[in-house]
Amino acid sequence: LTSAIVVGGAVGGLAAARALAACGVEVTVLERRPPGQAEGAGLLLYPPAAQALVRLDALDAFRARSVALTGIATYDQRGRVLNEFDATGFESKYGHPLAGVHRADLMAALAVEVRRGVEVTDVAVGDQARARTPQGWLAADLLVGADGIRSRVREALGLGAEPRRSGWVAWRGITDAPAGFDATTAGVVVGRGRHGGWVPVADGRVYWFLTGNAGETAIPDAIERWATPLPQLIAATPSETLLLNELADRDPDARWGRGPVTLVGDAAHAMLPSLAQGANQALEDAAVLLAEMTARGPSEAAFRAYERRRAARTARIVRLSRQVMPVFQWRRAPARGLRGRLLAIPQRFTDRQGEWLYRGGL
Ligand SMILES: Cc1cc2nc3c(=O)[nH]c(=O)nc-3n(C[C@H](O)[C@H](O)[C@H](O)COP(=O)(O)OP(=O)(O)OC[C@H]3O[C@@H](n4cnc5c(N)ncnc54)[C@H](O)[C@@H]3O)c2cc1C
Numbered sequence: 001l002t003s004a005i006v007v008g009g010a011v012g013g014l015a016a017a018r019a020l021a022a023c024g025v026e027v028t029v030l031e032r033r034p035p036g037q038a039e040g041a042g043l044l045l046y047p048p049a050a051q052a053l054v055r056l057d058a059l060d061a062f063r064a065r066s067v068a069l070t071g072i073a074t075y076d077q078r079g080r081v082l083n084e085f086d087a088t089g090f091e092s093k094y095g096h097p098l099a100g101v102h103r104a105d106l107m108a109a110l111a112v113e114v115r116r117g118v119e120v121t122d123v124a125v126g127d128q129a130r131a132r133t134p135q136g137w138l139a140a141d142l143l144v145g146a147d148g149i150r151s152r153v154r155e156a157l158g159l160g161a162e163p164r165r166s167g168w169v170a171w172r173g174i175t176d177a178p179a180g181f182d183a184t185t186a187g188v189v190v191g192r193g194r195h196g197g198w199v200p201v202a203d204g205r206v207y208w209f210l211t212g213n214a215g216e217t218a219i220p221d222a223i224e225r226w227a228t229p230l231p232q233l234i235a236a237t238p239s240e241t242l243l244l245n246e247l248a249d250r251d252p253d254a255r256w257g258r259g260p261v262t263l264v265g266d267a268a269h270a271m272l273p274s275l276a277q278g279a280n281q282a283l284e285d286a287a288v289l290l291a292e293m294t295a296r297g298p299s300e301a302a303f304r305a306y307e308r309r310r311a312a313r314t315a316r317i318v319r320l321s322r323q324v325m326p327v328f329q330w331r332r333a334p335a336r337g338l339r340g341r342l343l344a345i346p347q348r349f350t351d352r353q354g355e356w357l358y359r360g361g362l
Helices: 011-022 047-055 061-066 090-094 102-108 152-156 221-225 228-236 278-296 300-329 332-344 349-358
Strands: 003-007 027-030 042-045 066-069 071-076 081-086 098-102 122-125 129-132 136-140 142-145 164-176 185-188 195-201 205-213 243-249 261-263
Touching: 003 011, 003 129, 003 278, 011 142, 011 278, 027 136, 042 090, 042 195, 042 205, 042 278, 047 061, 047 090, 047 349, 061 066, 061 098, 061 102, 066 102, 066 195, 071 332, 081 332, 081 349, 090 349, 098 102, 098 205, 122 152, 129 142, 129 349, 142 152, 152 261, 164 228, 164 300, 185 221, 185 332, 195 228, 205 228, 221 349, 228 278, 228 349, 243 300, 261 300, 278 300
Parallel strands: 003 027, 003 142, 071 185, 098 195, 142 261
Antiparallel strands: 042 098, 066 098, 071 081, 122 129, 129 136, 164 205, 164 243, 185 195, 195 205
16 A cells, blocks of 8 residues: 655645545645644635545535635725626536635545644655654655645755745634625725735635735724725624734746655745635645546656646746736825726626636646
8 A cells, every 4th residue: 555644734735635545545644733723714716626626526515615606896995896707607617616615614625634733844755755753753655745835845855945025914814794795705905005805605704814014913993994894804803813924925846846755735836815826726736636646656757747737837826926916015096096997907808818727727
């Protein structure tokens, strides 16, 4: 029996573990976070992620824990609608709707057993892969690093490339939807030098986010005047449950593995959240990994084939996310005016540009 260690038990790690298990591999998932810690935020998932969940045999569990969305409305801070992105055609065009999901619900849908509270501090690559834990070294035939943007596995492989700090941060929270809230549409608000938004998730809850500048620790009072649901969502969220993260990405690599080791998710291709694609790409990674392991057997050859198939698409998304992010953060009036005009371009003219992203690369 082939054995594998997966380092990191979040979206990428669980999806990769499912792919390995589907190929008959005996998998051990190691996650440094202790048991019982809440999984903070929500996610917007596009049709290719749902296609990946079909391959991973987790679509029904996902559907039961997520909500189908009709689109994304973009507002300015005065509440004027700048753009209404209609996603009602997604299901007929791409087979699946746009969806909102709590990260914890997506992880529950992936249903993989995880050894929590185990931090991997080093990885050694030889005929086998070995992971150092506080309990000693563990060995396996294969190892997948799914340990996020500051990946230890990546570092141990000598792949380098420090994350690139963007100078921005984001707060995230989850709260119950207020009375009268439209729970079928996601929202984005582009303000002066920052943006925010919300995504309805299951059980009448809403995930929201707001960006800021590095060094900011408190949400500025001025947000209260944004004439959209965002201030109400922020006010309803207990402050001790808020997440605050620096936003960073990494220059794309042509490949991200060596010997019996590969990477998935943010460890492989960290990106800024402007296109809401990080978790989507982690799921696509796992589906392609599964396809290559099915074709070649769970092996180094399958890992290299997976990396080759994923490099171009993920690099394109990393670069595009980096280009789009500053536009959402524009501060000065002329730039905001230009942004408003760009957002006013009718969807029939912009739809074809999104095809490659929404149709997927599986
Ligand atoms: C503001 C914001 C909004 C976003 N919105 C979206 C969205 O709408 N849609 C979308 O697709 N993506 C979105 N993303 C991106 C998405 O959250 C990430 O891309 C995704 O979570 C990456 O998953 P991952 O499993 O690769 O890494 P992570 O979620 O970072 O998980 C890595 C896991 O590895 C564990 N770990 C780390 N080091 C070790 C170690 N040494 N030993 C053991 N365990 C370790 C960590 O504890 C963690 O659980 C957003 C990100 C941000 C910041």
